[in-house]
Amino acid sequence: MTDRSEEEYVARRAPRHNDASPRQNGAGTRQKSGGNRARQNGASRTSRRPRHDNEGVIPVLARVTRELESAVQRGKVTSSTKAKFQAVALLVREERARIKGDAGTSEAKRAEELKRLDGIATILATTAVRESGLLALLADEAVVTDRAREMRRELLEQAGLEVPEEPEAPVEEPEPAELAAAARRVVPQSVISRQLANPFLPPDFSAVPKKKAKPRRLAGWELIEPLLRSFESGGGMACMDLPEPGVARFLGGRELMPHQASLIAAAAEGHRTFLLADEPGLGKTAQALLAAEAADAYPLLVVVPNVVKMNWAREAELWTPSHPVTVVHGDGDTIDGFADIIVVNYEVLDRHVGWLGQLGLRGIVVDEAHYIKNPRSQRSQNVLELSRRVRERRADPLLMALTGTPLINDIEDFTAIWQFLGWIDETRPLGDLMEALEDIGLTPADRGFASAAREAVIDQGIVRRRKVDVAADLPARRVADVPVELDGEAGRSVRAAEQRLARRLLARYDAALEARHPGGLPFGIDHDVVRQVAAAERSAKATKSDENVFTMMRHIGQAKAGLAADYAAQLARNAGKVVFFAKHIDVMDAAEETFAKRGLRYASIRGDQTATARQKQIDAFTNDPDVAVIVCSLTAAGVGVNLQVASNLVLAELSWTDAEQTQAIDRVHRIGQDQPVTAWRIIAAQTLDTRIAELIGSKAGLAARALDGAEPEETEAEDVQLEALVTLLEQALEERVGAAAS
Incomplete structure (x- = not known):
């Protein structure tokens, strides 16, 4: 050619x-090449x-x-x-x-x-x-x-x-760890489509902040250590001054509490770096999402532990519905490359650092930020690298580190977080913090430097509120759902079990439908037959080899046991003592194994204990500050036990009735409790678990409304089981009809 x-x-x-x-x-x-094209004046250009x-x-x-x-x-x-x-x-x-x-x-x-x-x-x-x-x-x-x-x-x-x-340029051999990380990196196809909008457009550095003046009074002083030590001398709650909250906001029927609105007002006024250290249960997720909206910090990257990845996606859809959210799983084959909010867990971040660094991020939120406390760990390096790229390209990126860990403990753990926020590098304070320290007019050798330096750091964006401080904003008791994704062999086992149960229900439906409509139904689904089949399934005595709604829920409980225990461990580390409820012994065993691996001491209440042994476990949890968690059988500890020393509890498995769930919560929410109580229900996303949680919630709502003038409606376990089976069968029928139509 x-x-x-x-x-x-x-x-x-x-x-x-x-x-x-x-x-x-x-x-x-x-x-x-010809002589008339010889190099001119030794220039290196062609x-x-x-x-x-x-x-x-x-x-x-x-x-x-x-x-x-x-x-x-x-x-x-x-x-x-x-x-x-x-x-x-x-x-x-x-x-x-x-x-x-x-x-x-x-x-x-x-x-x-x-x-x-x-x-x-x-x-x-x-x-x-x-x-x-x-x-x-x-x-x-x-x-x-x-x-x-x-x-x-x-x-x-x-x-x-x-x-x-x-x-010839000197050859630098990459480290083995760098080679391994590079080999794992991927670029999802939908991200490629986004990048192809203009693949040769150079990065826009027009918004890069101007360099600050060099240190004057503090030139030559070692400052990082004095800044860290300044937080060990006390000085009250580490919380920056926040503006007065604006008018109460309602988004999707959800009310923004005053303490949340204060932080969002700060973001709206131009503050761009936050170490948000509120206690669990005070709505850090909503604050971060709405701060991003106030700062127009899109695309926004959210880096989270795997156990809360799905919860972040759900919260984003609730609080900022106009900004599409996508969740990165594995190699990211299913993500939406054009989404405004990208949620990724620490475990897979190394595969995606490359394309995320080129995406033009305007904000990064790091949840459970103590995960990056070791600056030399791979996940810390990934987060710090992304922060560096964003700060190089943007003058005002939104950077938020979320953690419930009190700042007074192990302050060295926060050096990597300060680096992520751009307050310091490995050797010295940076930018606005350095300017603030210069403005103090003192050196680390002068009296008063520590307290003034502490305030300078806090003013960069440290926000810390406790439940007791904002108790008027909170309900006395609330149930918060934490959806989790079941990965690996556990997830495949649950999905396979659901499919087996669905196939058996389909076979019974087809037989019943043939008896009622010889030759088959012309179109659609006979919902009367669906309910008959579901009722028969619920009443039937299944053999050991059969899947039924009870074995399904046990499968799900086993699959999410480790995730539920991991979430409880995070709560214990951030908020103090935690009560962990489960229905099955194997789930309790798995949880205790997880706590032992995390180095957390725990007590345990089981059905086979004597009264003396049980009281000994309760006393250990109540009186020993080193016992962080108590693992309780939902049936053995659901009544007659006082655990109000805690204000957070984790429901690792769902009850069949709202009454059983309420009894468990009442072990903590009782007379003498001086803090709002939060019950965290761990829900396996995209499984029967989700539907059962909805059914229990709807039954609870009916019962609550009945108290206004009629007899309370008793939640029957059989009703929840029946509706769960109806849902499973209807979904299977809809999938079959859809497949036939296509």
Whole structure:
């Protein structure tokens, strides 16, 4: 294929404009370097001479781009293909910059050549969509391989241009850990689609903050250690002054509490870094999401522990419904690359650091921020790297670290969090904090420096409120659902069990439907038959090999036992003593094993204990400050036990009735309790667990309304079991009808 036909092909693929683009000609021929193109004044740039349309590098790039497209379409992507792709991308950028900076070129000529380059860039972008490994080569920080440099030189020589010798760069061998992390990194396909909106657009550094003045009085002083020590000397609650909350807001029927509104008002007024250390139960998730909305900090990245990933997604849909949210699972194959809010858990963040760093983030929220307390850990390095990239590109990014851990304990653990927020680096304070310390007018050797420095750090954005401080804002008792995703073998086991139960219900439905409607129902689902089948299933005595609604719930309880225990451990670390309720012994065993691995001391109440042994366990939990958790059987400890030393409890398994759940909560919420009580229900997302939680909630609502003037409606366990089976069968029937229709 001639260079002329290649350029005509590129012209046809180029973006359409209102003005007619001239036909691109050219039969660029291979030329050797000539003496009249020798290097001038030792310049390192490639020497160029005036050329016609059929000369120079553009016709060569058009031909090679067509070859690359053809190779990718055939699935023949070799290391040589990647090197050639990177070389072409580099030359497109260089040629674009040269044309724009060439003062001797007319405007018409410049526009024509830039249009030709646009055609080449379009084909390169389309080619990268077919082979995601090529897209990484377009990144600014992509390492240019020796083979790509060599290929670049060859292409320039083919264009008849002299290429000066380049000095050899020293080779730095990457660390094994870096190689392993790089090998795991991925770029989801939907993210590629987003990046292709303009793959060659350079980063916008126009909003980067100006450098602050260099230290004056404090030059040469070691400051990080004195700042840390200043928090060990007390000084009251570590909380910045917050503005008065605005008018009460209602979003989706949810009321914003005054203490939450104060932080959001601070974000609306321009404050952009927060260490939000409110106690659990005070709505840190909602505050972070609404602060992002007030700051217009989108795209927003939210880094969280796996156990609360789904809960963040649900809260985002409730509080900021106009901003789409996506959750990253594994390699991110199912994410929405155009979402405003991206939720990712620490465990998979290393795979996604690359594309997240190029996404143009304007805000990052790190939940349970004590997870990054070790700056040398891999997950800390990932978070700090993303923060650095955002701060390099934005003058006012929103950076929020959320944790319930009191600041007075192990203050060294917060150095990495301060680094994430941009307050310090490894050796000194930065930016506004350094300016604030200079304005104090003291040095660490002067009396009064510690207390003033502490206030300077707090004013950067430390916010700490306790339940007792905002008790008037909170209900005396509330139930908060924490959806969790079941991964791995446990999740597959639950889904398989649900499918087996659904298949048996479908078989019974088909038999009953044939008896009622010989030849089958013309269309739709016979809901009367559905309820009959569900009622028969609930009443039937299943064999040991059968799945039924009881074994299903036990499967789910076993699968989420570790996640529930992990959440309880976080609460214990952040908020003090926690009561952990479960129905089955194996779930209690799994939880206790998790607490032991976390180094948490626990007590236990089980049905096989004597009264003396039980009281000994209760006394240990009540009186021993080192016993952080008490693991309770829902039936054995549901009544007659006083555990009001705690104000947080975790319901690892669902009850069949609201009454049983309420009895468990009342072990903590009783006369003498001086704090609002929060019961955290762990719900397995996308399983029967979710439907049962809804059913229990609806029954509780009916009972509450009945108290207004009628007899309370008793929640029957059989009703919940029946409705759960009806839901499972109806979903299976809808999926079958949908599959048949397609």
